[in-house]
Amino acid sequence: MPPGGLPIPVRLVAQRADGSWSSLLFEGLKGRTGWAWGARALGCLRRKDCESPPPCSRSPQPPGLQRLTHLLTRVASATALVQPEVEELEPAPSGPGKQVAEKHELGRLQYSLDYDFQSGQLLVGILQAEGLAALDLGGSSDPYVRVYLLPDKRRRHETKVHRQTLNPHFGETFAFKVPYVELGGRVLVMAVYDFDRFSRNDAIGEVRVPMSSVDLGRPVVAWRELQAAPREEEKLGDICFSLRYVPTAGKLTVIVLEAKNLKKMDVGGLSDPYVKVHLLQGGKKVRKKKTTIKKNTLNPYYNEAFSFEVPCDQVQKVQVELTVLDYDKLGKNEAIGRVAVGAAAGGAGLRHWADMLANPRRPIAQWHSLRPPDRVRPPPAP
Numbered sequence: 001m002p003p004g005g006l007p008i009p010v011r012l013v014a015q016r017a018d019g020s021w022s023s024l025l026f027e028g029l030k031g032r033t034g035w036a037w038g039a040r041a042l043g044c045l046r047r048k049d050c051e052s053p054p055p056c057s058r059s060p061q062p063p064g065l066q067r068l069t070h071l072l073t074r075v076a077s078a079t080a081l082v083q084p085e086v087e088e089l090e091p092a093p094s095g096p097g098k099q100v101a102e103k104h105e106l107g108r109l110q111y112s113l114d115y116d117f118q119s120g121q122l123l124v125g126i127l128q129a130e131g132l133a134a135l136d137l138g139g140s141s142d143p144y145v146r147v148y149l150l151p152d153k154r155r156r157h158e159t160k161v162h163r164q165t166l167n168p169h170f171g172e173t174f175a176f177k178v179p180y181v182e183l184g185g186r187v188l189v190m191a192v193y194d195f196d197r198f199s200r201n202d203a204i205g206e207v208r209v210p211m212s213s214v215d216l217g218r219p220v221v222a223w224r225e226l227q228a229a230p231r232e233e234e235k236l237g238d239i240c241f242s243l244r245y246v247p248t249a250g251k252l253t254v255i256v257l258e259a260k261n262l263k264k265m266d267v268g269g270l271s272d273p274y275v276k277v278h279l280l281q282g283g284k285k286v287r288k289k290k291t292t293i294k295k296n297t298l299n300p301y302y303n304e305a306f307s308f309e310v311p312c313d314q315v316q317k318v319q320v321e322l323t324v325l326d327y328d329k330l331g332k333n334e335a336i337g338r339v340a341v342g343a344a345a346g347g348a349g350l351r352h353w354a355d356m357l358a359n360p361r362r363p364i365a366q367w368h369s370l371r372p373p374d375r376v377r378p379p380p381a382p
Helices: 031-045 063-078 180-185 347-358
Strands: 007-016 021-029 079-082 108-116 121-130 143-150 152-158 169-177 187-194 202-210 220-225 238-246 251-260 273-281 284-290 301-309 318-326 334-342 364-369
Touching: 108 187, 108 202, 121 143, 121 187, 143 169, 202 220, 238 318, 238 347, 251 273, 251 318, 273 301, 334 347, 334 364, 347 364
Parallel strands: none
Antiparallel strands: 007 021, 007 079, 108 121, 108 220, 121 169, 143 152, 143 187, 187 202, 238 251, 238 364, 251 301, 273 284, 273 318, 318 334
16 A cells, blocks of 8 residues: 555546546545645646656655556546645634634724603713724714614614714713603614715614613613624515506506505504605606505505606606605604605516506506615616
């Protein structure tokens, strides 16, 4: 038996000159010696001016490798061998300095918590952050912090934006009027964002503090590492509406029929939804209509029709956007989700529009899943 180790079967896969593939099974030697001889043989076959592998100056060629060389030489003229080099077969070095992927640091946030028992308010202080992840091309960020108490995401506060810094000092305090007995079921979220004037603000990371784990008998000041914000997309609900186009009259009619399984926006677990219908041309809103408000429901029924004048030569250049909003008597009405239909909408929105055009003067109804408000607006039509 050769000193290089025990014989082991090795299969080479090769491609013939006519494009077909063949394989060759031979006995090689395991270990560094066997692979070294195999590499020399394969290297030789890649050079047209070499008919046999060069002899090893350190040790005689093992008998098993002599048979290997002979077999390889016979098939060299008709095949292109596929085989890893010796370096590729060696395991990659490992150790403290050779980790595959380093942990991605998002930074950390310092905050304070206190409860005013006289006024029944939770006081949340956003003090400072350090070592934030750089999301801008210049190697910095424009951070601000959004603060809210789950499950009510509508009652939220935001700090001022701090320009071009990864170590902002905020020094701001926000008050949430919540009875002390209800705090145990709430979760405080402090989400750090990178402000972008011309596109969507990017989340850097967030800190979540279950209030049941906090002793509010005395003020709390703490540092916490930022964690990646959850990316799972929550269900926003579905909306059904019909589209009808009369080419001779240049009239587009949208009938908002109903919605179902809308996202809960109010503390009581319900919403007061209504629908805005916008006609867009060149990416700009040119007409708008809205339905009545349906109180305390997640499954509103409307059956309300809205008409727009759209000439035949413009019907491929407009889009219709439907936004479901939750009405709030005291604060700002918050969008639950949107749907866009039109030639530039894509997906279900494009299919619905195409069905409408293929069936003039007939109302075509279809259900659509609501999308997040900042992710559905179609690009301007050419």
